[in-house]
Amino acid sequence: MDGAALVSVNTLVEHQFVSQWLMANDPAINTWYTSGVIDEETLKMRWEGDGMDIEPGLQYWLNNDHKDKSGDHIVYTYGVYEYLWSREYSLISLPYICEISQTEAYKIVKEDRDFDFGSNYSDPLFAPKGPKFVLHQQSVIVVRTDSTLNAAIEYIATGLPQPNYKIIQTDDEGNVTDMSTLVDSRYTITNGKLSIQSPNEALDSGTYHCTAQNEFGLVVSNPMQLSFGFLSEFSNVEPSPVDAYNDDRAAIDCTPPNYRPGKVSVNFQWYKGNYHFIRPDLHAYMFISRNGKLYFSVVSTNDAGAYRCIVKLSSNNGAAIGTNQPPSRISLPIQLRIINAAASVWGPEIANDFPAVFPTTPKRGQNVHLECLAYGSYV
Incomplete structure (x- = not known):
């Protein structure tokens, strides 16, 4: 057909090519026709594709049982580690292997076919x-x-x-x-x-x-x-103030309301006074940890004031929160009081809680966050 014929296998290299291709591309483990034919009376073998006789030294049978079985055609069959020869009758419907010379290859036109090929539907x-x-x-x-x-x-x-x-x-x-x-x-x-x-x-x-x-x-x-x-309310007990020396470290704790850890998570934010949200990206000496605390690498009198913690319900496993406005809670004000002290050069010192991992016992699929914080005076 179009210059192609059933394959003839005349060398070991050709046999290895066919066998390796079938091993890589035949997951169904089919049996494949070649052009090899056998005269069942004389047992003479030849390739119909190119008319060459099949020499005994260029035969690749699966075993003697497959060589001696009935059948007038040589076929490739699965042999665990490679495809080798067996025999079948040409009346049996099987896939087949063709070959064509390079000079005739232009006659083969590969058609692009999708799932509607052969159907009566022109619009998929x-x-x-x-x-x-x-x-x-x-x-x-x-x-x-x-x-x-x-x-x-x-x-x-x-x-x-x-x-x-x-x-x-x-x-x-x-x-x-x-x-x-x-x-x-x-x-x-x-x-x-x-x-x-x-x-x-x-x-x-x-x-x-x-x-x-x-x-x-x-x-x-x-x-x-x-x-x-769920997210409960903050305690209505007034928090104790936090005292820190000028030019020293400080940390303000935020104990979140009950929220059922494991099912959901919470995000933390802080603001000072009535509306000044804490921006660690603008103030490098401040840090809001996922443990809820607001850390100061070093404080000055400008940091004194009332701070409030904001807790907002969030997901810890990629789930969607079933509301457009997840609940949030705001704590009572926590006073940060700065005690005058002489400035000095000190640090850096890694804070006791760090390095920290969140969540502390992560599960497969969760995002893991690593935190590290150091205290120290301005450089």
Whole structure:
């Protein structure tokens, strides 16, 4: 066909090329026709492709059983470490190996074919196809702020015909539930979207996944976690002031309200007075650690004043906070009092809490933050 013919293997190099190519490109471990034919009466062998006889020293049988079996064609068959020869009858349907000379290669035109080749659909948009997810719901942390809060889990899959969805919950005890209005009137499913009215931690927390199915197949989404978080209020007990000597180190502690570590995390910010937010990027001697403390490498009388800690709820595992306004809390003012002392040159000294790692016991997939802080006078 177009100058090509079934392959003839006349040298060891040609055999090794065919065998290695099949090892790399035939995951189905097929048996492949060559142009080699065998006269079953005389056992004479020759290549029909180029008319050459097959010499005994250039034969690559899998073993003697395959050499002596019935069959009028030489085929390549899988032999664990390489493809070697066997025999088959030409009436059996098998894939085949062709070759063509370089001077004739221009006759071969490689056609680009996609999934609609041979179909009656000229527009791929209208070709029937199995479902495929194009939107996976990421994990969500529900923050309950009032009794009317809703939570939503949404997946989107393409397919023709349009796939049918199921959303399935596996709770913390391992119980599996096919979510529907029949299970609980708080649940509403619209295509791949599950809406939960007034989420309840005892009933709704757990792992969820979605299936999308039509007549051409079924796909399963990535799992997501629905969990619940909260942020309590700061204590209303007035914090003790922090005293520091002029030109010495200082640290103001922020003990956050309860927030269920492990499920959620918190971010810290500080401001001084009524509105001066602390900007460590503008004041290199200040540092806000992920442990909540505000550190001063060295203080002066200008740093004296009232400081407030702001705590904002956040995610610690890539989950989305289920509200556009995550709750935050502001502490009572903490006074930093500076005691006059003679200036001196000292340091640098690594602070006792450092180097520090956050989170202290990280899990796979979490971001890890390393911190280091040194005290010392201005240079």
